[in-house]
Amino acid sequence: MATVSISKQLLTKVLSSYIILTFIVAAVQLGYTYVTVKNQIIEDLKQLEQTINVSLTQAVWDISDIQVSAIGQGIAAMSLVRAVIITEESHQVMYQSGELDGFDTKKFLTPSSTTLQHNDLFGYSTSLIYDFSSNSSFGSSNTIGHIAIFSSDELVFQKVGAQMLFPVIGAVFSIILLSFLIKRLFRNLLTTPLETLSHGIARIDLENLGQARLNPPSSQQDELTTLANSFNLMLVKLEEYNASLEQTKLKLVNANQQLDRQNVYLEQEVTKKTANLSQAITELAQQKNELEESEQELLASLTQLKETQTQLVQSEKMASLGSLVAGISHEINTPVGIGVTAVSYLSECVRTLDEKINDKTLTQKYMTKFIEDANSGCALLTTNLNKASQLIQSFKDIAVDQTSEAVRDVNIHQYLHEVITSLQPKLKRTQHKIEIEGADDIVIHCRAGALSQVFTNMILNSLIHAFDKVEQGVMTFKLKHDDEHVFIEYHDNGSGINQESLDLLFEPFFTTKRGQGGSGLGTHILYNIVTQSLHGEIYATSELGHGLNYFIKFPKPKGIVEQELEQQGKGINKKEA
Ligand SMILES: Nc1ncnc2c1ncn2[C@@H]1O[C@H](COP(=O)(O)OP(=O)(O)O)[C@@H](O)[C@H]1O
Ligand SMILES: [Mg+2]
Structure with missing residues (x-):
């Protein structure tokens, strides 16, 4: 798309607005001037009529056609008059000049004064009033005729044209001057600095940002200067960004290298670990086998342990039984010992008795003593044997109960x-x-x-x-x-x-x-x-x-x-x- 400079666009827009505005003002002015001029002409026509009114009224009263014509010609000769018509009271035309074809005197010429328009003619009509009081005995005034004086639009245009010429020329001239001035101003203030800026921006080289720095386009602190400053700031930021980018790039390269090294290391580690793992798996399988074996062994030991426990409980019982047996032997020892002593003492007494019988030395006294001894020996024996028997019975009960x-x-x-x-x-x-x-x-x-x-x-x-x-x-x-x-x-x-x-x-x-x-x-x-x-x-x-x-x-x-x-x-x- 072709570029259209901002100044041109601004110029076109400002100028066209200005021209349109000027035209509107000119048109209003033209209309106003037209109306003013036309009114002025009508006023002039009235003035003219008033000037000739008395003589014309007299001429009409006197029915002096020659005089009326002379006055009519005199009026018609005036520069601003284009047509004149003078009639009697009965609308009979007494004098007429100018282009008044088809003008109906009865219709237009009324007893009062009025403005008229006929084709491109316009004018003023009034009645001619004769004042009888001054020279007769009638004692009043009366309408004796009519006069209408016309000028033309053409004349108005001529006058308006003459009045408007200088303002129009002035306006055109000012438009030309203004457009030149605006164009120059725009070029100086906008287009040139903008071009400088855009050239500067176009010159940007990412490798050498310093070179693209812009000088403020004008000495004044305006938007463009701000723009240039912002651009320069942007360059500084870009430079910083570039620097950090460069650093990041370096870091990235470093990281990549490190990553590569780590990858290699990791691959080695993975290989090593895989080897270790398969070894560990083998070892685990071995350990599992061993564990299973030891579990079996443990189960066997547990069974054995339970057996041992039962045995131990049994032997604990046996131990108390053993101490019981030891007790029995110890306890019975005493009565049995006493019994044995008593028995041997008794057999000793019997042996002595036997000797005494054989020797025939047995005396009554000895016999009495023997019987006493034998009795006490037997009693001792009985007591101790009973005690032993009692002991045995009680031990036997407990032992039997325990087993x-x-x-x-x-x-x-x-x-x-x-x-x-x-x-x-x-x-x-x-x-x-x-x-x-x-x-x-x-x-x-x-x-x-x-x-x-x-x-x-x-x-x-x-x-x-x-x-x-x-x-x-x-x-x-x-x-x-x-x-x-x-x-x-x-x-x-x-x-x-x-x-x-x-x-x-x-x-x-x-x-x-x-x-x-x-x-x-x-x-x-x-x-x-x-x-x-x-x-x-x-x-x-x-x-x-x-x-x-x-x-x-x-x-x-x-x-x-x-x-x-x-x-x-x-x-x-x-x-x-
Ligand atoms: N009457 C008690 N007074 C103090 N300690 C006792 C008593 N009875 C048992 N014990 C304690 O309880 C433990 C377990 O007793 P026990 O099962 O009979 O085993 P053991 O007599 O063979 O040691 C004993 O070793 C002892 O320390
Ligand atoms: Mg115990």
Whole structure:
């Protein structure tokens, strides 16, 4: 698209507006001048008519055609007059000159004064009034004729033309001058600086922005100067931007290089890691196999461990049985020893008696002494054999209970005494005491061995652990019961244990005497017997230095008859169901 300069555009627009405006003003002025000139001419015509009015009226009154014609010609000769018509009162034309074809005198010439228009002629008509009062006895005035004087539009135009010539020439001249001036001004103020700017901008070289700097196009601080300054500012910003772009480019190149290096490194790492990974996978598979094997082994060990635990529990039982046996042999030793001494003393007495009989030295006195000795020997023998027999019986009961699963009626109070008797070998040489309080009439149908193990474990643990450093320990049993349950409370006033040990007390293999004969199974067995064999509950409390307490509660086992009845009841229920 071809460029059209701003100054040209402005010039065209400003000038055309100016010309249109000038034309409008000129047209208004022309119209105004036309009307003014025309009115002026009509005024002049009136003036003329007034000048000749008296003489013409007189001439018409006198009906002097010659005089009327002379006056008419005189008027017609005037430069601004184009036509004249003079009539009598009856509209009979007395004089006429100019182009008045088709002018109807009756229509236009009225008794009053008026302006007229006929074709391109315009004019003024008035009536000729004769004043009778001055020279006759009529005593009034009257219309005696009419006169109409015409000028033409052409004359008006001529006058207007003459009046408008100079203003029009002035306007045209001023338009030319103005256009020249405006063009010059526009060129100086706008086009040239703009061209300078656009050349400057066109010169922009991104590589050398400094060169494209613009000088302010004018010394004045105007919009173009601001534009140039802004452009220069933009160049500075561009330079800065270029610099930062350059730096970013450099960084980018660096980063790219680093990225390439890292890529290479990463690829190497990936290769290495892949190798490692496959090795790790192989190792993992191996480990899995090994784990599976060790799991098998662990399972086997667990089974073995369980077996061992059962064995250990068994051997713990056996151990207490062993100590029982040791006790038996120790306890029976004394009465049997006394018995043996008594028997040998008796056989010695018998042998002496036999000798005395053979020697025939037997006296009455000796015989009496022999019988006394024999009697006391026999008595000693009987007492000690009875004692031994009693001991054996009680040991036998406990031992049988401990090894058999037999269920029988047990009086807890009595049975506790029997257990304590069986533990005499351990208690005898100490100063510890066992006290039994509470009900002595609790009889339950249960596995006596279970009960004996419960009591034995509690007493032995107190002897071994609680009274380790105590001379005169006291162990107390409290026996209670209601319709449903049996309650056994046990207390020793020994060393007690701390909270940490208390939490582990019933755990299997927990012992503070490992390597000194402790297996850590005693309390575990105790717990299992109470909870499983006796279907009860047990808990322990203790405080370091204040002894240890057990609280046992278990339901009274039902007698055989009741159990059988219950079994039958269940059978019936099942059948019904
Ligand atoms: N009456 C008690 N007084 C103090 N400590 C006790 C008592 N009874 C048990 N213990 C503690 O509980 C631990 C576990 O007892 P137990 O299971 O019978 O194993 P063991 O007697 O073989 O050590 C004992 O090692 C001891 O530390
Ligand atoms: Mg123990």
